[in-house]
Amino acid sequence: GHVEIAVRAASLNFRDVVHVKYLKEKNLPFIPCSDCVGIVTRCGRNTNLKPGDRVCPLFFPHWDTGRPSNPLALRGALGGANALEGGMTQGVLRERLEAHEKTLIKIPDYLTDAEASTLPCAGVTAWSALTDFSLDKLKPGSTILLQGTGGVSLFCLQFAKALQLKVIITSSSDAKLKRAKDLGADAGINYRTNAKWGKEAYKLSNGGVDVVVDVGGAGTLTHALDAVRVGGRIMMVGNLA
Ligand SMILES: NC(=O)c1ccc[n+]([C@@H]2O[C@H](COP(=O)([O-])OP(=O)(O)OC[C@H]3O[C@@H](n4cnc5c(N)ncnc54)[C@H](OP(=O)(O)O)[C@@H]3O)[C@@H](O)[C@H]2O)c1
Incomplete structure (x- = not known):
């Protein structure tokens, strides 16, 4: 269910500035930013996405629809405090990243990469x-x-x-x-x-x-x-x- 994406655009939110400002040496390595658009470059077994698809990562990878069912669904926002604490949810300010396809959403053709990259945090x-x-x-x-x-x-x-x-x-x-x-x-x-x-x-x-x-x-x-x-x-x- 995992795919690799090549990041084509990333957008900045206030939280990204805050996280970098309070970054301490003990928290490194830390990759900031939650919002991007990427193009799928490689797919693992059993994936519905295919190479060439344009996708956005979900801001909360464990919360994909409806009201959050429990507080754990809100943990692990990409490139956020969880990563600063040594968690697994590093951010998107990199050339390539790997993610489960359930944590990605396809982008409609009428949005440019830059436009769509502003949606996950501020837009939603x-x-x-x-x-x-x-x-x-x-x-x-x-x-x-x-x-x-x-x-x-x-x-x-x-x-x-x-x-x-x-x-x-x-x-x-x-x-x-x-x-x-x-x-x-x-x-x-x-x-x-x-x-x-x-x-x-x-x-x-x-x-x-x-x-x-x-x-x-x-x-x-x-x-x-x-x-x-x-x-x-x-x-x-x-x-x-
Ligand atoms: N709860 C959530 O899920 C959620 C999601 C997204 C964002 N947020 C939070 O919402 C806030 C806004 O985020 P953002 O990404 O939109 O920020 P942003 O793009 O960085 O917004 C910055 C703008 O906020 C205005 N501002 C700054 N200080 C202000 C003050 N003292 N009084 C009134 N306006 C002030 C300024 O507008 P002017 O230049 O026009 O004065 C500034 O340009 C942040 O605190 C962020 O952490 C929360």
Whole structure:
């Protein structure tokens, strides 16, 4: 069931930066990064994949569908803390890697290698935050507040517009806010020049936003609480701030 893939594109997430930053000599060898696209070069016995197939590794190799059945399914994210602790899940920043085909997913032709390589961590997280866990709070015209213009937030912006939501997005940069508006954001708030950006989002949404995707954590939660409506939802995703 195992195949070898040649890596053709890899994408960076915030976690990759954190893992490398806190890397200690005792943790070597360590291969960072979880997200890539590769082309199958060799197949073991009993595989459904064939040479030439383009694939992405799953971020969590032991969790392929549905809700995770037990905490062990969430262990071993590629190129993550488990590898730092000497575990078996080294990352993808290498030329070739070997994996069981159950931990890989085929990529449709309409996505380039670089595009598809951004999906496993940031893309699937954003999709889950807006659909699996929040759809009961969101209908066309509902308002969502996104924080910063990183990978997760920009995926959320694009999925939110596809769901016909109103998007308020924050950034430390007016130029990035303009770019976010070009991508469909309805309103932008500079969180550097407007320290009360949660209250501003509340005003802009006429009684509070329906969902906040909070990627900041401790440093942004009070602002998320200022912004959200009674009965709304705050998705706790990250710890940037
Ligand atoms: N729970 C999960 O499954 C999961 C999955 C993926 C990611 N995460 C977490 O989600 C967070 C975002 O990940 P990412 O990969 O999207 O990050 P990223 O691409 O590195 O995003 C960086 C951006 O975040 C914004 N930012 C930084 N500090 C901020 C602050 N104090 N307040 C508001 N925004 C701030 C900045 O936007 P501007 O430049 O526009 O200011 C920055 O450019 C991370 O903490 C990551 O670990 C969790």
